[in-house]
């Protein structure tokens with residue numbers, strides 16, 4: 001059985017312009033100790049879907065449909081008697097069973113609280129420990145994520161740390177209680193290139209030690225290649241393809257995935273990233289058909305009208321694109 | 336920290352000195368004199384004797400040096416208008432009334448303002464949030480004296496629920512304190528509301544929730560300190576202002592404080608009184624600013640004192 005099982009998840013936001021349909025009917029699973037990468041360009045719904053899992057959506061956002069189960073337990077809010085019961089359960093899980101590493105280390109730490117208290121908070125939330133014990137654990141953790149002289153730095157404030165160090169602190173907070181599921185939301189995007197690799201190594205090392213499952217959100221296919229067993233490709237609030245790292249890199253089925261792979265920086269050719277031309281669909285009025293249709297080099301008439309079904313290529317490999325159907329028809333005609 | 340306070344106090348004393356100097360010369364430049372209103376009746380001989388008595392016949396520079404010398408020793412002279420009554424006496428008689436009313440108003444303003452602002456920030460009932468906004472707008476736009484007159488008429492004269500002459504009992508404080516605090520309450524309520532809403536949107540609140548901290552504690556531990564920063568910045572000078580009293584309120588409610596003195600001393604060209612009150616109010620505001628800055632730095636570690 002998988003650790004996390006998300007079915008038909010839909011997330012909407014209320015805004016002054018109207019309802020933003022940020023995540024539209026996505027389903028995926030994450031196995032025990034598995035690393036899953038979520039890739040997709042900005043605004044494709046990667047963060048929103050993970051915030052929904054953690055129950056951390058902004059106040060104008062809500063889950064409009066679908067279900068989320070964790071370790072076999074349904075943790076969708078609708079499965080609880082009321083909001084209070086949901087929050088009570090989720091606050092036992094958050095930071096303990098499942099935790100999150102965030103995108104921007106500069107804004108996610110509280111500027112007016114000492115680092116020490118921000119780390120001990122998560123320890124004390126879930127363990128009956130004394131002040132001294134919590135501090136000792138925090139010091140050990142800081143050492144583990146590579147923060148030098150933790151005893152001294154415990155009493156400092158976030159602004160006294162560099163971006164890379166702050167991200168290590170956030171990692172320490174996320175991993176403090178040895179969670180079974182860690183969601184890392186572009187943990188290196190905001191960091192200098194040299195620091196990126198270091199921070200990634202810290203996550204990798206901790207993951208191996210704790211054998212947690214990791215969901216790694218990123219724009220960077222290189223990161224996924226080195227980190228993930230399985231990859232989910234998102235576009236316009238939908239999952240358009242998912243497969244093992246091998247399948248995605250060597251047998252991409254969806255034109256968007258293929259486009260992304262072409263974008264990957266090739267050091268030999270020395271060419272810059274060539275992003276796919278065009279812009280993502282307006283999520284205030286998402287298209288009825290395939291969200292990629294306006295930018296797809298292979299678009300057909302049907303693509304605009306109807307959303308393609310997920311097609312199974314192997315036990316792990318799925319993609320939603322009309323091309324496969326078209327190819328089959330052709331095959332039938334010939335055969 | 337101590338070094339910083341000493342530095343700020345030194346700067347404060349210099350500021351005060353400059354303020355006193357400018358006020359001194361400015362008030363002599365303005366036409367009119369303490370005896371202007373009575374010149375028609377007073378014979379020239381008498382006038383001359385009066386000028387001599389208060390040292391007003393001497394050159395301005397000499398008067399200035401004399402005043403400053405005395406002021407440094409804590410002697411602010413005698414009121415010209417009040418026929419020689421000691422300034423220190425007048426102020427020390429009136430200040431306790433003004434300060435007590437001021438303190439009550441400050442507490443009332445802070446408690447009510449923060450409470451209303453918090454309610455408005457978190458309530459799911461739109462009308463409640465709007466109500467606070469309307470109240471706040473009224474407080475900013477309605478002249479204080481109008482409200483005070485209305486309160487006095489309604490609760491004092493018509494309903495006769497509350498006393499409105501003097502400050503004898505705790506009940507006597509209610510009407511004037513409401514009048515004094517109304518505008519600050521509306522400012523604080525608005526500040527707290529917008530500041531809390533802003534803080535609730537911050538990323539560090541999400542991280543706090545992701546640790547499994549219950550929502551109430553997230554707000555209490557992570558939100559409040561951050562939300563209070565703009566409030567403190569406003570409240571410091573506000574407290575100084577409330578402590579110096581109000582001409583309108585003290586006249587309306589017959590309070591023997593010093594709130595009215597500033598205005599009357601200027602119209603009467605009561606030179607010594609003007610000087611003493613300028614120095615008093617000036618020091619209030621300077622001290623309030625120092626305390627505000629220190630409090631801000633205590634709460635927000637990113638603020639470095641003395642930089």
Ligand SMILES: Nc1ncnc2c1ncn2[C@@H]1O[C@H](COP(=O)(O)OP(=O)(O)OP(=O)(O)O)[C@@H](O)[C@H]1O
Nearest residue numbers: 013015020022041042043044045046047048058283
């Ligand atoms: N609080 C919100 N209110 C309104 N719209 C929102 C809100 N949060 C997210 N969205 C919208 O939801 C969509 C998906 O956002 P999301 O943050 O999941 O993108 P993402 O894939 O994580 O992108 P990035 O790579 O830039 O982080 C975007 O169109 C965004 O504008």
Ligand code: SF4
Nearest residue numbers: 290293296303321322
């Ligand atoms: S469904 Fe059509 S538009 Fe969408 S990716 Fe496939 S071919 Fe392109």
Ligand SMILES: [Mg+2]
Nearest residue numbers: 046047048185
């Ligand atoms: Mg994101």
